Amino acid sequence: MVLALFLSGGCYPLEAKSANWEYYEPRTEHGSTLSACSYSLIAAQIGKVDWAYQYFMKTATIDLTGEGKEYVGTLYIGGTHPAANGGAWMSAVLGIVWHHRAAIIPSPLLRACRPLDAGDASTRFPTDKSCASGFPAESLTVQVVGTPASAPVCSVAGVPQPLPQTGELRILFGTGTPGMIREMRAAIFDLDGVIVDTAKYHYLAWKRLANQSGFDFNEADNERLKGVSRVVEILLDRCPACR
C-alpha cells in the first residue's frame, strides 16, 4: 500500500499518504527488503524526516549489517539486495533531498544529514509530478561543495547525529533522469494470490491426496508449502512410514 502510494504519488493527497503510512507502519513486519525504502520515501513526503532517515539507513545498510531475513522456514532467501540498494538511492535523492533539500553526508558510517545551505548547493528539482506519468520528467542535480560547519539537524530516534568536522565535502548525485521507469512497456503478473486465489484448491488437493494415502494434512502443514517447491519432502515429513 505504501509502495503504491509512492509509485502513483500524484494521484493521492498528502493526508491520504499520511494516514496510510501511520496506519501501516506500526502494523508492518517490513519483511520485504523493499519495505524500508518505500516507508522512507513516503515518510519524506509527509514531513517525517527522522523516519525517512531511519528507513533510509535500513535500506542503505541492508547488505552491510547482515540483519536481513535469510530464511523462510528452511528456504534460503539471503544474498545481496540490489533493488533495495537502488531503493536507498531513491530514498536519499527522491525522498530526503527532494522534499527537504537536505543532504545526506556519507561519513564512514553514513550517519549524518543536514539541510543544504544556499551558499553550498546548486539544485534543480524535478517539476513534473503529474498523475499521468507519475514520474519526474526533469533531471535532478545536487552538488554540495564545502566544509560542513553547521550543527546537524537530523537525528535518529531523537539522538542528533554527528557530522564529519574536517575535510572538503563533495557530493554529486548525478545527472539525467532519476532511475525510475518513465513509461511502462510490459507488466509481469504472478498468478496465485494476485489474479486469483488458488491457494485453497492447492490445499484441498494436497489434503485429499494425503487422506487417500492414510495420513492427515492440516492448515499448519499447508502454511509450510507456500511458495515452496519441495512439497513432496514436506508431505513425507508428515508420513514417516512413507519414506
Next chain:
Amino acid sequence: MAAQKNDGMLEYIQNMDASEILPGVAEYLQSLHGRGVKNCLGQRLQNSPLILNRLGISSLFDVIVDGNKVVQAKPSPSVPARCPGIGYPAGQLHRI
C-alpha cells in the same frame, strides 16, 4: 505423488470461472492491454494457461511464462527475460 495431486487440482480448476478473479484485476489488465502494455504471466505452475482460460482472461495476456518454458523458479531472471518489451539484456536482470 505430485502428478496425483495435479489431477486433483485439475478437477478444481475445471470448475473455476470469472467470478473468482480478485477485485480490480480484470479492469487493470484490460486498461494495460488497451494502452499497449504487454501483459506477461510469470508463474511456475503448469496449470496457468488453463486457469486463465477458465477465468476468461487469456486474451489479455501477450505471453505466459510457466513451468513448461522455464526450469528455474522465481526469482531467477529467466522469467522476466522471456517477457516481451522489457528490453534488458539477460545479464542485467537480478533478483530482488
